[in-house]
Each structure stands twice: as C-alpha cells, then as structure tokens.
Amino acid sequence: MFEDKFQGLTGSNTIVTKPVVQFKNITKRIGDKTIIDNITFDINEGEVFGFLGPNGAGKTTTIRMLFGLISITEGEILINGRNVKDDFETAISKVGGIIENPELYKYLSGYENLKQAANMYENITKVRIDEVIELMGLDKRVHDKVGTYSLGMRQRLGLAQALLHRPTLIVLDEPTNGLDPAGIHELRGYLRNLAEKENIAVLISSHQLNEMELMCDRVGVIQKGKLVTIQKMSDLLKQEKAARVTFTVDNVSKAKLCLENMFRDQETIIHENSVEIFINSDQFSEIINQFVQEKIKVLATETATKTLEDKFLELTGGNDIE
Numbered sequence: 001m002f003e004d005k006f007q008g009l010t011g012s013n014t015i016v017t018k019p020v021v022q023f024k025n026i027t028k029r030i031g032d033k034t035i036i037d038n039i040t041f042d043i044n045e046g047e048v049f050g051f052l053g054p055n056g057a058g059k060t061t062t063i064r065m066l067f068g069l070i071s072i073t074e075g076e077i078l079i080n081g082r083n084v085k086d087d088f089e090t091a092i093s094k095v096g097g098i099i100e101n102p103e104l105y106k107y108l109s110g111y112e113n114l115k116q117a118a119n120m121y122e123n124i125t126k127v128r129i130d131e132v133i134e135l136m137g138l139d140k141r142v143h144d145k146v147g148t149y150s151l152g153m154r155q156r157l158g159l160a161q162a163l164l165h166r167p168t169l170i171v172l173d174e175p176t177n178g179l180d181p182a183g184i185h186e187l188r189g190y191l192r193n194l195a196e197k198e199n200i201a202v203l204i205s206s207h208q209l210n211e212m213e214l215m216c217d218r219v220g221v222i223q224k225g226k227l228v229t230i231q232k233m234s235d236l237l238k239q240e241k242a243a244r245v246t247f248t249v250d251n252v253s254k255a256k257l258c259l260e261n262m263f264r265d266q267e268t269i270i271h272e273n274s275v276e277i278f279i280n281s282d283q284f285s286e287i288i289n290q291f292v293q294e295k296i297k298v299l300a301t302e303t304a305t306k307t308l309e310d311k312f313l314e315l316t317g318g319n320d321i322e
C-alpha cells in the first residue's frame with residue numbers, strides 16, 4: 001500500500017494521484033432521450049468523491065453503467081485501467097458497492113452474515129473478516145442478530161461485506177438515506193478512515209449537499225445528465241464565505257472608484273447612497289481600511305452571505321426535474 005501511494009512521486013517531488021476509476025465521455029441514451037450527456041471525471045485512490053445532483057439528474061444511471069447493469073451508449077469507464085465494456089470481470093473484481101439497501105439476513109448475527117458473504121469469494125480468511133469488523137467498528141455487537149441493529153449499524157455491516165475482497169473502489173448510492181445526523185457523522189468517520197487506511201477510492205451519490213460537505217474531498221455536480229462542475233469541497237466551502245456587501249457612504253462615485261481599483265474583476269453596482277460588491281467576507285476589513293484612507297465615510301453596511309445551499313441551487317439551476 002505504502003509503495004503504491006508513492007509510486008507516483010516524480011523527480012520534482014510532486015505527488016501524482018492515481019485514478020482508480022475513469023469516466024471518459026460517457027453518454028447514455030434510452031430511445032431518443034439522452035439521460036447522461038458526455039460526462040468525464042476521475043476518482044483517485046484515497047479520495048472520497050461526492051456525486052451530487054437533484055432527483056432525476058442521472059446519478060443512479062451512471063452508477064448502473066459502472067456496475068455493468070446497463071449498457072454504455074458512448075464513451076468508456078475504466079476501473080484500475082480495465083475497461084468495463086470489454087474486460088468486465090477483471091474491471092469489476094476490485095469494486096465493492098451498495099446500490100440499494102445492503103442485503104442482510106436479519107435472523108443471523110453480523111458475523112454470520114459476513115461469513116455468508118465471504119463464501120461468495122475465494123480465499124477470504126478469518127483474519128480479513130476480523131479486519132473489516134474492526135474497520136467498521138462492529139466488534140461489540142458482531143455476534144448479535146442483525147434484526148436488533150440500528151440502520152447505521154446495518155449500513156456499516158453492509159460496508160464491511162463490501163470490503164471483504166479488498167476492493168480499490170467502494171460505491172455508495174444515497175448511503176445517508178434515513179440516517180439521523182449522528183448516524184451521518186459516524187458514517188463519515190468510517191468512510192474517511194477507509195479512504196485513509198485502505199487507500200480506497202469512495203464514490204458517494206447524494207442529493208444532499210450538506211451531507212456531502214461532511215464526507216467528501218471533491219464533489220462533481222450533475223444536473224439533467226450533464227456534469228456542471230467538479231470542485232474540491234474546500235474550495236466550495238471557501239466560496240460559502242463569499243458575500244454581497246452594500247456600503248452606504250457619503251461619496252458614492254469615489255467609493256465606486258476605490259472598489260474598482262481594489263477588485264478589478266469584480267463588478268461594482270451603484271445605488272443612490274450606496275455601493276454594492278461581491279467579495280470574500282475576509283476582504284471586508286481591507287475595504288473599510290481603504291475607505292478610511294481615502295476619507296470616504298461609511299454610514300452603514302449590509303451583508304448577504306451565500307450559503308452552500310444557495311451555491312448548489314445556483315449550480316443546478318434549482319431542484320426542478322425537467
């Protein structure tokens with residue numbers, strides 16, 4: 001694992017990330033309807049990637065193509081460099097996933113469920129079973145019947161099953177459905193742990209941006225079958241600090257000039273007694289200082305912060321399905 005992680009180190013000390021799954025110009029048409037329209041993105045090892053979009057955007061369809069459950073109309077999906085279309089068995093052999101609810105036998109214990117699942121593969125040792133139990137924090141209740149488990153525990157048992165054969169990619173479709181905030185928080189911890197300890201790539205689909213915020217390194221936003229944007233979660237959160245600020249001042253034209261000199265790419269809007277600009281909230285004091293230096297009197301300020309939810313609605317053009 002260690003060697004793998006660093007095999008991408010180049011002479012110039014830059015770590016080259018290794019893609020585990022590559023979606024290359026994927027299109028899906030059913031009849032004359034284009035459901036997925038030319039989407040391209042990679043997910044790297046050790047990364048939790050969020051596939052985010054409103055209901056009907058095309059998340060499940062994309063995942064179903066990845067699992068070979070439906071055909072790909074155009075483009076290709078590579079898993080560890082193997083093409084899902086013509087090398088399916090090898091490509092899929094290193095993928096674990098939960099598409100709907102995990103399949104579990106309620107009247108058996110967690111451990112017995114894991115043993116059943118292990119029988120579907122060759123060479124899964126008791127040591128590996130114990131490892132996945134520990135990874136998913138199931139030690140204390142693993143010998144209790146699954147019927148007595150909370151939804152969060154059932155999710156974790158499902159994940160433990162999916163991990164038995166040491167996949168390099170784990171795919172979870174709407175894993176937080178029905179979980180309470182504490183359950184989501186817990187799941188997040190386990191997924192992060194997985195990405196970091198086992199260097200696994202994790203693909204999570206969701207229509208809940210706030211849940212993605214807690215779990216993902218990057219998000220790809222899909223809307224009506226098109227990939228609208230891919231962003232690092234940290235960048236998206238930075239933008240959350242962006243705010244539209246209105247300064248009521250004694251000299252509007254001087255204030256406008258001052259703002260235009262400070263932020264050349266940013267449009268300044270003038271009102272009768274005020275100027276308005278879109279900035280990062282941490283630039284606020286910089287502006288006040290500049291106004292003071294230029295002897296512009298600030299009589300009042302008003303800030304409208306953009307929330308992450310606003311950002312999502314802006315990216316997807318609202319939650320409407322066609």
Ligand SMILES: Nc1ncnc2c1ncn2[C@@H]1O[C@H](COP(=O)(O)OP(=O)(O)OP(=O)(O)O)[C@@H](O)[C@H]1O
Pocket residue numbers: 030033035053054055056057058059060061062207
């Ligand atoms: N077999 C099919 N025939 C026709 N249209 C389909 C078919 N399967 C899916 N669609 C349409 O494709 C679009 C994408 O559906 P998909 O289930 O992939 O969306 P989703 O993002 O997973 O949404 P949700 O969050 O509701 O599961 C929807 O408009 C859906 O009606």
